[in-house]
Amino acid sequence: MVKVALVGVGNVAAALLQALEFVRNGKSIYGILNLPISPLDIEIVAAFDIDKRKVNRKLKEAIFTKPNVVEKYIDVKNDVIVLRGPTYDGNSGILSTIIEESEEKPVDVVNVLKREKVDVVLNLLPTGAVEASRFYAKASLEANASFINVTPSPIAKELGKDFEKKNIPVLGDDLLSQVGGTITHAGIIEFLKSRGVKVIKSYQIDIAGSTEALVTLEDWRKDLKKGIKSSYISSYSNGAEIVAGTSDYVEFLKDRRVSYIVIEGIYGIGVPIRIDISLKTYDSINAISPLIDLIRIAKLLMDKRIGGAVKEVCSYYFKSPPEKFESISAAKQMLEKFLNNLL
Structure with a gap:
């Protein structure tokens, strides 16, 4: 089982949860890798947000709450309660006109990650939430959980060495869509x-x-x-x-x-x-396949105690990785070679 915490219960979270429900209903996700860990093994066990319309609601309800716009394709059965996370820079500028910020006190994120024995923290915050992304990355590191940075914030670039020292993977930055x-x-x-x-x-x-x-x-x-x-x-x-x-x-x-x-x-x-x-x-559906791959790869890396911003993974799945290969085809070949050796 791969236990996952979501940072931000927005459109991508809504798409991902529906995709996982599809899998549980016996349907297939197009374009994912064949790995020893099945998508059926992915379990969302925690979620953080700052919008009062989502905080304290069950995930199955929060993902279809404004300002989310993802269509409802299937009923989601996840009853995990969305927790109030810290704001930092996650509600500035235009965001402040969209998000109705909760007045509740933020939870202790590290304690939640430890309590739920989270393996992977998935950062789905908006573009520009650099300080908030950095906070969650450091909380993830303290809780011994791997970190996947979907956002443009330079987390893998800045904190890669810190994760490497603890043999914990950090994968980023700025997710590439499947066919965007x-x-x-x-x-x-x-x-x-x-x-x-x-x-x-x-x-x-x-x-x-x-x-x-x-x-x-x-x-x-x-x-x-x-x-x-x-x-x-x-x-x-x-x-x-x-x-x-x-x-x-x-x-x-x-x-x-x-x-x-x-x-x-x-x-x-x-x-x-x-x-x-x-x-x-x-837009959000474009994130499903790469995220299902990345969550499972992060768990495999954790099990092998391979930490840091793994070049072969980051270069294939992200727009702004710490290092790049000379071509897309080269990046794919190196990923396949790396995974074959890993497995």
Whole structure:
């Protein structure tokens, strides 16, 4: 059994809990690894949030509470009570107009993690909640639990050595979607390079209706996300001019995300080529498969006492890992090799 604590009961938490319920109902999740630990072994045993509409409610109810916008695909049976976590910077700017902050006193997070014997802490806080993310990472370390950082906060980069000293894995930073705009964009560029096309410039615009898309409209959050996305795609483009980021929030889209991708280059005798793509996905659903993999991998690493920001795992699953491989295909090959040796 892998015992998991959720930090933030937002849209990704809602999608993940429904996916785990799907598995318990005998259905399959597309795109997950075949590992010794089954998705059936994943158990959500604790959850933290600061919104009064979620705190003290059962997870099965909280995940469908505003401002969450994920559709209800299945009844979730998890009765774990959402606990009041500390706020830090988790309710600033636009967030403060969305979140109705609970007046309850925050719980002792470390004690909860220890009491519930948590194996993996999953950080699902909003973009920009750096201090809150750092607090939970340190609490995770103190409680001897591994930490998965879905957010852009530089946790794996900053605290990797601290986790390594205690033989505890920290995996991050900034989760790559299963088939989101960034990984699709980078993948097409890698394909074009393999066919001898010189990519000159490219841009990506994302529009969505989730809370994450709304808060990213703040300039500093937008710049943070744009920098990470652009850097990730650029690292596989051989010096092409790349710009990528969230451009707008459209409320009625809810959990849907629309990505517009334009890639321009030259090939053959120098004639131009241009690719225009419109990619439509469900934002939170895009996190399910990589998270189910990462939770199980984190547990395997814990059992083998392999700590720190494991390069082979972070480079494949995250946009801003401490270290990168030279290509997406190389990252996948190194992950497969690493897991084969681990198992």
